[in-house]
Structure formats: structure tokens, C-alpha cells
Amino acid sequence: MSLLERRIKPADSPRAIAIATILSVLAALIIGGLLFLPYGANPFSAYAALFNEAFLSWRGFGFTLVKAAPLILVGLGTVVAWRTGFGYLGFEGCLLIGAAASTIVALSAAEGGALAGIPSFVFLPLATLAALLAGGLWAGIIGLFKGRFGGNEVITSLMMNYVAILLVQYLVSGPLRASGGLPQTPRFEREYWLPLLLDGSRAHAGILISLLAAAIVWVVLMRSRLGFEMIVTGLNPKAAKFGGIEVGRRQMMAACLAGGLAALAGMVEVLGVHHRLMDGMSEGTGFIGIVAALLGKLHPLGVVIVSLLYAGMTVGADAMQRQAGLPGSIVFMIQSMILLFILTSDLFRYYRLRLPRRRTPLKETRHGA
Amino acid sequence: MELDFQTTAVLTGWLAATIRLAGPLLLAALGELFAERSGVLNIGIEGVMLLGALAAYLATWVFGSPWIGVLAGMASGLASGLFLGFMYVTVQASHVVVGIIFNIFALGLASYVYRLALSGVSGVQTVTMFTAAKVPYLSDIPILGQVLFSHTLPLYLTVLMVFVAAFTLYRTAFGLNLRAVGENPRAADTAGINVTRYRYGAVIISTVASGAAGAYLVLANVGQFRETIISGQGFIALAIVIFGRWNPWLAALAALVFGAADALQLTLQLMNTGVPPQLLLALPYLLTIIAMSGLIGKANQPDAFMQPYRKE
Numbered sequence: 075m076s077l078l079e080r081r082i083k084p085a086d087s088p089r090a091i092a093i094a095t096i097l098s099v100l101a102a103l104i105i106g107g108l109l110f111l112p113y114g115a116n117p118f119s120a121y122a123a124l125f126n127e128a129f130l131s132w133r134g135f136g137f138t139l140v141k142a143a144p145l146i147l148v149g150l151g152t153v154v155a156w157r158t159g160f161g162y163l164g165f166e167g168c169l170l171i172g173a174a175a176s177t178i179v180a181l182s183a184a185e186g187g188a189l190a191g192i193p194s195f196v197f198l199p200l201a202t203l204a205a206l207l208a209g210g211l212w213a214g215i216i217g218l219f220k221g222r223f224g225g226n227e228v229i230t231s232l233m234m235n236y237v238a239i240l241l242v243q244y245l246v247s248g249p250l251r252a253s254g255g256l257p258q259t260p261r262f263e264r265e266y267w268l269p270l271l272l273d274g275s276r277a278h279a280g281i282l283i284s285l286l287a288a289a290i291v292w293v294v295l296m297r298s299r300l301g302f303e304m305i306v307t308g309l310n311p312k313a314a315k316f317g318g319i320e321v322g323r324r325q326m327m328a329a330c331l332a333g334g335l336a337a338l339a340g341m342v343e344v345l346g347v348h349h350r351l352m353d354g355m356s357e358g359t360g361f362i363g364i365v366a367a368l369l370g371k372l373h374p375l376g377v378v379i380v381s382l383l384y385a386g387m388t389v390g391a392d393a394m395q396r397q398a399g400l401p402g403s404i405v406f407m408i409q410s411m412i413l414l415f416i417l418t419s420d421l422f423r424y425y426r427l428r429l430p431r432r433r434t435p436l437k438e439t440r441h442g443a
Numbered sequence: 444m445e446l447d448f449q450t451t452a453v454l455t456g457w458l459a460a461t462i463r464l465a466g467p468l469l470l471a472a473l474g475e476l477f478a479e480r481s482g483v484l485n486i487g488i489e490g491v492m493l494l495g496a497l498a499a500y501l502a503t504w505v506f507g508s509p510w511i512g513v514l515a516g517m518a519s520g521l522a523s524g525l526f527l528g529f530m531y532v533t534v535q536a537s538h539v540v541v542g543i544i545f546n547i548f549a550l551g552l553a554s555y556v557y558r559l560a561l562s563g564v565s566g567v568q569t570v571t572m573f574t575a576a577k578v579p580y581l582s583d584i585p586i587l588g589q590v591l592f593s594h595t596l597p598l599y600l601t602v603l604m605v606f607v608a609a610f611t612l613y614r615t616a617f618g619l620n621l622r623a624v625g626e627n628p629r630a631a632d633t634a635g636i637n638v639t640r641y642r643y644g645a646v647i648i649s650t651v652a653s654g655a656a657g658a659y660l661v662l663a664n665v666g667q668f669r670e671t672i673i674s675g676q677g678f679i680a681l682a683i684v685i686f687g688r689w690n691p692w693l694a695a696l697a698a699l700v701f702g703a704a705d706a707l708q709l710t711l712q713l714m715n716t717g718v719p720p721q722l723l724l725a726l727p728y729l730l731t732i733i734a735m736s737g738l739i740g741k742a743n744q745p746d747a748f749m750q751p752y753r754k755e
């Protein structure tokens with residue numbers, strides 16, 4: 075016997091969706107709050123510390139912007155790829171490839187390099203172009219396999235992540251290695267760092283790059299013919315083909331665009347935060363960005379909002395960890411639980427629980443009748 | 444050609460390491476093969492392996508027996524499987540999305556539990572491991588004995604599992620029905636096969652195997668737990684399944700290819716040959732990509748791969 079009963083009409087009004095989402099978030103926060111207890115922390119004050127640091131302190135907010143920038147860019151890449159029906163998962167790899175490409179430009183702009191001494195207003199467009207090209211090419215290969223030969227992009231793009239990780243490992247331990255013990259490149263010259271935005275915080279221009287990218291993606295995807303063709307391809311490739319859209323080519327373009335966007339995330343990270351390329355740099359941003367895109371309903375604006383919230387939670391978690399001795403892993407769990415609950419809540423929009431009814435009252439009425 | 448002593452030793456060491464490193468990957472891959480044959484892409488096995496490794500580590504630490512550790516790893520795999528099965532089959536969320544989120548969740552959970560369990564304990568604790576179980580007589584054969592017959596019990600059991608998996612898939616009604624569910628769930632349903640139950644079963648097989656694989660890694664190869672102990676092995680197991688074209692025998696071969704590349708780069712690093720070890724490590728991934736690219740014919744993946752099914 076199934077406990078689930080199909081609703082006659084799915085509960086898909088905006089109100090039902092909002093209620094489901096809010097309940098999911100609340101449930102995750104409550105369960106997350108229980109996780110504080112073994113550490114003897116008060117969940118309310120811990121959450122308060124988290125939000126204070128993430129959004130209300132100047133310094134913390136700066137960090138939030140720093141963390142949000144690459145998430146937004148990867149999220150935008152996900153929007154473009156997934157909306158076109160290209161189930162790409164290789165953003166982690168694209169991010170690293172973009173980081174590597176802009177590192178090569180930055181290092182050749184250092185003393186003795188091929189581009190030695192170019193001014194920063196020439197450098198930045200050059201580095202951006204390098205990252206875009208490298209990332210676009212990297213994902214474009216997978217787009218080609220899918221569009222031309224019908225390969226499975228989910229698996230191949232996952233595998234490409236590892237190739238990228240190994241490639242960066244090779245670069246930082248071989249050709250680009252700085253003298254010294256650690257596998258990393260030399261530090262870039264200060265004039266090629268992304269400029270800081272706010273006094274007294276670490277927020278750098280990366281957030282502007284990502285917001286600009288969000289605006290461009292919004293216009294291209296939602297307001298242009300190309301974007302329309304891409305979305306139709308994603309909704310129904312057969313119908314799109316019938317309507318005269320070159321499905322393979324659109325998927326290929328989506329792949330290049332998505333790869334380029336994720337590569338910019340890598341550029342923003344090396345030029346804005348680390349100021350050098352190093353092994354183990356990404357820490358899963360390429361995957362978390364996918365999650366941000368999904369929570370943002372695969373819409374550019376949604377991606378920006380969710381990424382800011384997500385980044386804020388991460389920054390607040392660090393603060394919480396320092397102040398109360400709480401593990402930051404709690405926030406990872408809360409973040410993923412929110413998503414899992416939202417996914418589950420979909421079930422209840424189509425189905426309702428059929429709780430086993432008590433038999434006795436029925437019997438009584440029957441006897442009485 | 445006469446092989447000198449040193450070359451023989453290096454060669455023997457490499458081959459033995461190949462098999463040792465391939466073991467846990469193969470175990471996880473054999474389980475994943477069942478999930479994928481039923482139409483579910485279980486990307487979450489990366490996280491399942493991590494939780495299995497932690498459960499096995501803690502249980503062995505408390506009870507002192509690696510066998511109890513293996514059971515704990517499998518039990519945590521079962522719990523993960525029930526949850527993942529619910530998300531994949533009942534909720535029908537995207538397999539890819541659920542898998543990714545579960546991996547992030549597992550990372551958080553593992554680090555949370557590990558810190559909680561080891562609060563007040565200083566230093567990294569090594570637990571009782573499986574010792575090499577040399578097969579009598581056979582392990583005395585030169586070279587071959589060390590390469591094939593001087594491993595831990597989990598490895599022999601994993602090899603046995605290849606036979607079990609192949610038999611189950613191709614020679615039992617369960618295997619036939621499972622493959623039918625992965626190829627055409629609607630037809631299977633019409634023929635009276637309970638698609639939901641088979642997919643739950645296949646997901647649980649994959650997670651119990653992955654939990655055991657995590658336990659294997661800790662208890663036979665490493666001896667300690669770190670939050671980074673599973674860094675991509677779950678994804679490699681996915682690659683092995685696909686590189687092995689959803690067949691247990693070919694998967695075993697594919698696991699050896701990955702193991703060999705890993706072992707060779709370790710050997711080469713010691714020998715200072717100048718060959719970048721990353722190149723060797725990348726080779727199996729590149730081969731998998733080419734195998735899946737569509738360039739050399741369509742890979743014969745199950746027709747209903749990654750497709751949820753709801754009875755009408």
C-alpha cells in the first residue's frame with residue numbers, strides 16, 4: 075500500500091511553492107540548530123552571529139562579495155548550459171583552466187616575460203580573453219562530442235574535471251613552479267591584482283565582473299533570438315530541430331559560453347584572492363555553483379541572489395567557527411539539507427500523504443446505521 | 444633478456460600495487476554497475492564511500508576488529524542507500540542534482556561526526572587493519588606469488604564479487620529483471636516487474652558496496668581517517684563502470700587500468716624519470732572520455748539511463 079496519494083491538481087500556485095520553500099528552509103535550520111547542541115552552543119545566538127558577520131559587518135560583507143563572485147559566474151554557466159539541455163558538470167575543470175590561462179598571462183606580464191610591463195588596463199582585458207577562450211575551448215570539446223557525435227556530456231564533463239585538476243597540478247609543480255617548497259606559481263605583481271572596492275574590506279572588482287556577466291547572460295538568454303533558440307533546444311530538442319533550429323550548434327555554443335563563464339570564475343579567484351595559481355585551489359566551487367543555479371531556478375537574477383546568500387552563509391560559518399568553536403561543516407550540512415528538502419517538497423506538490431485512518435469510528439457508524 | 448634484480452623488484456612492486464589500489468575502486472564500481480543497469484546514475488557514491496570510511500574507522504576504533512568496521516561501513520551504506528533511493532525513485536529528483544548535493548552533505552556530516560567523536564583525543568589514531576593473507580603455497584611462486592596471492596582478505600572477496608556480480612546480472616531472474624528495468628521501465632512494468640522495488644534494490648546494492656569500499660580503503664590500505672580520504676574515488680568508480688561498458692568483467696579490467704596508472708606514477712616519482720606523474724594519472728580519464736565521446740560508436744548505455752519512471 076502506498077502512503078502517497080496523487081493530488082487531483084498539482085499544488086503549483088506561487089503560494090504553494092513559496093510555502094513549500096519556506097518550510098524546507100525552516101526545517102533545515104531547525105535540524106541544523108540541533109547540531110549545535112552537542113557543542114553546548116545556543117542555536118539562536120549562533121545563527122545571529124552567522125548573519126551578523128555575513129551581512130551586517132562591513133568586513134564580513136566584503137568577504138561575502140568575494141565568495142559570491144565565482145559562485146555567480148559558475149551559476150551563470152550552469153544556467154546557460156542546462157537551459158540549453160546540455161547537462162554539463164565540468165565547471166570545476168573550467169574554473170581551473172580559466173585560472174591557469176589568466177595566470178599564464180599574469181606571469182608573462184611580470185619582469186622578463188613576453189608581455190613585461192603592460193599597463194593593467196591592457197592586462198585585464200587580455201587575461202579575461204585568455205580565460206574566456208581557454209574555458210570555452212575546454213567545455214567546447216564536450217559540446218562537440220555531444221552535438222556532433224551524440225556523446226554523454228554528463229559523464230565526459232565529470233571526467234574532464236580530473237584532467238583539469240591534474241593539468242593544474244602539473245603546471246604548478248613543473249613549468250610554472252616558483253622556487254620554494256610549495257607547488258604554486260610565483261605571486262603576480264600587485265598592479266595586476268583585481269583592485270579592491272571597499273575600504274577596510276577585501277571585496278575586489280570580481281563582484282563587478284560577475285554582475286556584469288549576469289546582466290549580459292540575462293540579455294542574451296532572455297531577450298535575444300539566440301537565447302530563445304537555445305532555450306527551445308533545451309525544452310524540446312526534437313521540436314527545435316523541426317522548427318529549423320540547429321540543435322547541435324546551439325548546444326555547442328552553450329557549452330563554449332558556459333565554459334567561458336566558469337573560467338572567468340577561475341580568473342576572479344586567482345587575480346582577486348590568491349594572486350597566484352596553486353594546487354587544490356577550487357574547493358568545489360564548480361559544484362556549489364551548480365547548486366546555486368538550481369536554487370536560483372536557472373534564472374540569472376536568481377543565481378545572483380542565491381549566490382550572495384550562500385556566500386554569506388559560508389562567511390558567517392567561518393566567523394561562527396572562530397567565535398564559538400563550532401565546526402563550519404554544520405553550515406555545509408544546513409545548505410545541502412535546504413536543497414534536499416526543497417527537492418523533496420516537490421513530491422508533496424503532486425502527492426499528499428495518505429495517513430492510515432483509524433478503523434473504529436467507521437465501524438461504530440456502520441453498526442449504528 | 445635477463446631482468447636484473449632491481450628491475451624485477453620494481454616490476455613486481457608495481458603490479459602488486461596495481462592490484463592493491465584497484466581493489467576498493469572495483470568494489471565500489473561493481474555496486475554502481477547495478478544501479479546504472481537499473482537506470483540510476485548514482486553520483487552520490489563519492490559521499491557514500493566517505494561515510495562508509497568514517498563509520499568503519501570509528502567502529503574499528505571502538506571495537507578493535509576490522510570485520511566490525513566493514514559491517515559498520517556496509518550499514519552506513521545501507522542508510523545512505525535508503526535515503527538516496529527515496530530521492531531518486533520516490534521523489535524523482537534529477538539523479539545528477541541529488542548525487543552532487545549528497546556528496547556535499549556527506550562531506551559536512553563526516554567532518555562534523557569525526558570532530559565530535561574525536562574531541563578530546565589528541566593526535567591521529569591508527570586503527571587495527573587487515574593484514575596480508577598470503578595464500579598457502581601459491582604466494583611462494585616467484586613474482587606471481589607477490590603480485591596475485593599476497594593481498595588482504597577484502598581484495599580476494601572483491602575478486603569473488605566480480606564473479607557474483609556477473610552471475611547475478613546474467614544468470615538470475617533478478618539480474619534479467621534489473622536489466623529490463625534499466626532498458627525499458629515501461630515494458631518491464633507491463634510485464635509485472637516492480638520498477639520501484641528494483642531501482643531501490645539496485646541503489647542499495649550500490650551504496651552498500653560503496654560503504655564497504657570506503658571501509659576497505661581505511662582498513663586495508665590506509666589505517667586512518669582523513670576528511671580528504673575519498674577525493675574522487677567515487678567518481679573514478681563511475682568512470683570504471685562506464686569505461687567497462689556496464690559489464691563486471693570489463694569493469695574489473697578497467698579498475699586495473701586505473702590502479703596501474705596510479706601505481707605507476709607512484710613508482711615513477713620514486714625513480715625520478717622526469718615523466719610528469721599527472722600525465723599517467725590523466726590517461727584513464729582521457730580513455731574514459733574517448734570511450735564516452737561517441738567518436739568510436741555509441742557506448743551501449745542502458746536506454747533508460749538517468750530517466751525517472753512513474754507508473755501511470
